[in-house]
Amino acid sequence: MSRDVISTDRAPAAIGPYSQAIRANGFVFLSGQIPLDPATGQMIEGDVEAQTRQVMKNLDAVLAAAGTSFDQVVRATIYLVDLADFAKVNAIYGERFPSAPPARATVQVAALPRGSKVEIDLVAIA
Numbered sequence: 001m002s003r004d005v006i007s008t009d010r011a012p013a014a015i016g017p018y019s020q021a022i023r024a025n026g027f028v029f030l031s032g033q034i035p036l037d038p039a040t041g042q043m044i045e046g047d048v049e050a051q052t053r054q055v056m057k058n059l060d061a062v063l064a065a066a067g068t069s070f071d072q073v074v075r076a077t078i079y080l081v082d083l084a085d086f087a088k089v090n091a092i093y094g095e096r097f098p099s100a101p102p103a104r105a106t107v108q109v110a111a112l113p114r115g116s117k118v119e120i121d122l123v124a125i126a
Helices: 048-065 083-095
Strands: 001-005 021-024 029-034 073-080 102-109 116-124
Touching: 029 048, 029 073, 048 083, 048 116, 083 102, 083 116, 102 116
Parallel strands: 073 102
Antiparallel strands: 001 021, 021 029, 029 116, 073 116
16 A cells, blocks of 8 residues: 655645645545645634635645545535534535535534634545
8 A cells, every 4th residue: 555645835734743635545635724824824814704715725735736636525524613604614615516526524613723713624536
């Protein structure tokens, strides 16, 4: 089994002991992304919609670095601090999956790193 670390400066650097993604056995496992600006490493300003757009940009950059894309995503998990934001986040998330969306879970959590309102992780076909 091969195991390759995926890393790009087009997405935020890891803020802990983890990789942006790992490619193994034909899959790419992306770590959760929060709305950090890759250039500054700081949280972006804005509401949950702005945060979700940044998260999706960060995920797109990691997918590209791994040589794959949103159309190859097979599993996603969305973490929300407030499930009342579900419809707003879902609408933005859905823009990347206009047909045949991946399997998914959405969960409410007590808190996310750096005060983020949303975090999303993915599994894609390599």
